[in-house]
Amino acid sequence: MTAFIRKSLTALTIAGAASVSLLATAPTQANADTQTITQALGNAPSCVRVWEKKGSATKTGYAENNCGRALNLKIIWANGGDGPCTRVGNGQYISHKVARWPRRFDGAGRC
Numbered sequence: 001m002t003a004f005i006r007k008s009l010t011a012l013t014i015a016g017a018a019s020v021s022l023l024a025t026a027p028t029q030a031n032a033d034t035q036t037i038t039q040a041l042g043n044a045p046s047c048v049r050v051w052e053k054k055g056s057a058t059k060t061g062y063a064e065n066n067c068g069r070a071l072n073l074k075i076i077w078a079n080g081g082d083g084p085c086t087r088v089g090n091g092q093y094i095s096h097k098v099a100r101w102p103r104r105f106d107g108a109g110r111c
Contacts, residue, residue, distance in 0.1 A: 042076045042109035052105040059100045063108035064093035074111045078104040085111035 044050070047067035053060050061075040065088040075083035075096035080103050083096030094108075 042107035044071075044073060044108040044110055048073065048108055050105075050107045054100060057100055058097050059103065059105065060095050060097040061105045061108070062093055062095045063088070065090055072111050073108050076106040076109050078106050082109070 042050075044063065045067060047065075048071070049064045049066060051062050053062070061077065061083070063073050063075060065071050065073065068090050070087055070089045072085055073088050073094055074085045075094065077083070077096075077098055080098065083094070086094045088094050
């Protein structure tokens, strides 16, 4: 092999290894957009678990009822309207999706 071919193959090998490294870290960065909130936000009781998942253009707020009885809940958003009031049974959850900007997830509330 000529020195030129050897150098080219070495450069391709290094570039390939760097690409694999970037692909291996991509899921971790994507999971960083999922935020779990352990305490209830809004006026929902502390037995309601709330969290949000962010996409590239939208975000979705979730509220899971772990209170042992049905509750009327809604997802609360800053800078816009809230989600609809929904009866949520024990062990069930609700979700509501909005545009990612300028909205901010403020948890769940009783309604």
